[in-house]
Amino acid sequence: MNERYSRQILFSDIGREGQEKLIASRVLIVGCGALGASHAEMLARAGVGKLRIVDRDFVEFTNLQRQTLFKESDAADRLPKAVAAKTRIAEINSEVDVEAIVADVNNSNVESFLDGVDLVLDGTDNFQVRYLLNDACIKNGKTWIYGAAVSSYGTTMTIIPGETSCLRCIFEEMPDAGSSPTCDTAGVIMPIIASISAVQVTEAIKLLVGKRGELHGSLMQIDIWANDWRKIKLAGPQPDCPACDKRNFEFLDAESQEFAAVLCGRNAVQVAPPKSVQLNLKELSNKLAALGDVKQNEYLVRFSTDGKEITVFPDGRAIIKGTDDITEGRSLYAKYVGN
Numbered sequence: 339m340n341e342r343y344s345r346q347i348l349f350s351d352i353g354r355e356g357q358e359k360l361i362a363s364r365v366l367i368v369g370c371g372a373l374g375a376s377h378a379e380m381l382a383r384a385g386v387g388k389l390r391i392v393d394r395d396f397v398e399f400t401n402l403q404r405q406t407l408f409k410e411s412d413a414a415d416r417l418p419k420a421v422a423a424k425t426r427i428a429e430i431n432s433e434v435d436v437e438a439i440v441a442d443v444n445n446s447n448v449e450s451f452l453d454g455v456d457l458v459l460d461g462t463d464n465f466q467v468r469y470l471l472n473d474a475c476i477k478n479g480k481t482w483i484y485g486a487a488v489s490s491y492g493t494t495m496t497i498i499p500g501e502t503s504c505l506r507c508i509f510e511e512m513p514d515a516g517s518s519p520t521c522d523t524a525g526v527i528m529p530i531i532a533s534i535s536a537v538q539v540t541e542a543i544k545l546l547v548g549k550r551g552e553l554h555g556s557l558m559q560i561d562i563w564a565n566d567w568r569k570i571k572l573a574g575p576q577p578d579c580p581a582c583d584k585r586n587f588e589f590l591d592a593e594s595q596e597f598a599a600v601l602c603g604r605n606a607v608q609v610a611p612p613k614s615v616q617l618n619l620k621e622l623s624n625k626l627a628a629l630g631d632v633k634q635n636e637y638l639v640r641f642s643t644d645g646k647e648i649t650v651f652p653d654g655r656a657i658i659k660g661t662d663d664i665t666e667g668r669s670l671y672a673k674y675v676g677n
């Protein structure tokens with residue numbers, strides 16, 4: 339083994355044996371924004387042999403403040419994040435094999451991405467995909483490490499099917515569309531990304547080298563600005579959990595998917611949440627006011643930014659003008675409405 343990993347091998351809980359396990363491991367990273375790019379860089383430097391990175395977005399200049407791996411030329415070239423990450427990782431550690439997949443994770447493909455991986459790291463920016471991942475991982479017995487960060491706070495938990503609570507054991511219902519702040523509406527600072535990602539990646543390394551006894555075993559919440567660190571101890575799978583107990587994986591069913599369709603001839607995409615909601619249009623227009631031109635009346639909020647016009651209705655439905663790409667429409671919805 340080359341000297342690249344010598345300092346990590348000196349760390350006795352990893353050692354030479356642990357390093358060999360890392361090199362033989364394969365990890366799936368879902369979403370390669372701020373959290374996902376940070377996971378990918380740390381795992382690549384640590385020598386995890388195979389990384390599968392799935393992301394639907396392109397690099398933008400607004401990403402560069404917090405998303406490691408990406409540089410100005412990636413944003414200028416509008417490179418897909420998964421592809422830009424693969425290129426950068428090849429420069430950092432050419433021994434790591436990166437499979438870059440440019441795709442929107444949905445109920446029809448999520449299980450195929452789990453194929454052959456040892457564990458899954460959450461780098462997504464929306465609950466739609468997290469509930470889908472939770473179902474897919476519980477169903478297929480894959481450990482996944484949930485992580486989310488916005489503003490200066492974040493949350494993470496390590497979910498081992500059959501051993502720990504899952505996302506639905508704790509939050510049975512997915513939050514309503516438009517009810518949660520996003521990095522694109524509430525902002526975000528890089529240190530909380532680094533903190534949450536550091537906990538997620540450390541948990542991944544412990545699992546990959548077989549040190550399960552060292553896992554934090556909690557729902558961990560950090561507010562890096564308020565200096566607040568909390569651990570809520572996790573119980574096992576809950577007796578009435580729809581996923582763990584009833585094995586009812588409803589997010590894998592097409593009906594519970596967010597609906598998205600191209601509006602023919604209008605250069606527009608319609609996105610609707612799986613269940614209709616009662617949006618507070620005034621609150622939404624206040625959230626968006628700093629980000630672009632916003633008009634609001636009692637029927638809708640119309641928001642223009644970067645050549646796109648997003649019209650949001652009180653039931654959570656949105657029409658995104660300026661694209662006929664469903665993936666881009668879903669991505670803009672996740673950023674500006676939140677799901």
Ligand SMILES: [Zn+2]
Pocket residue numbers: 503504505506507508575576579580581582583
């Ligand atoms: Zn559960």
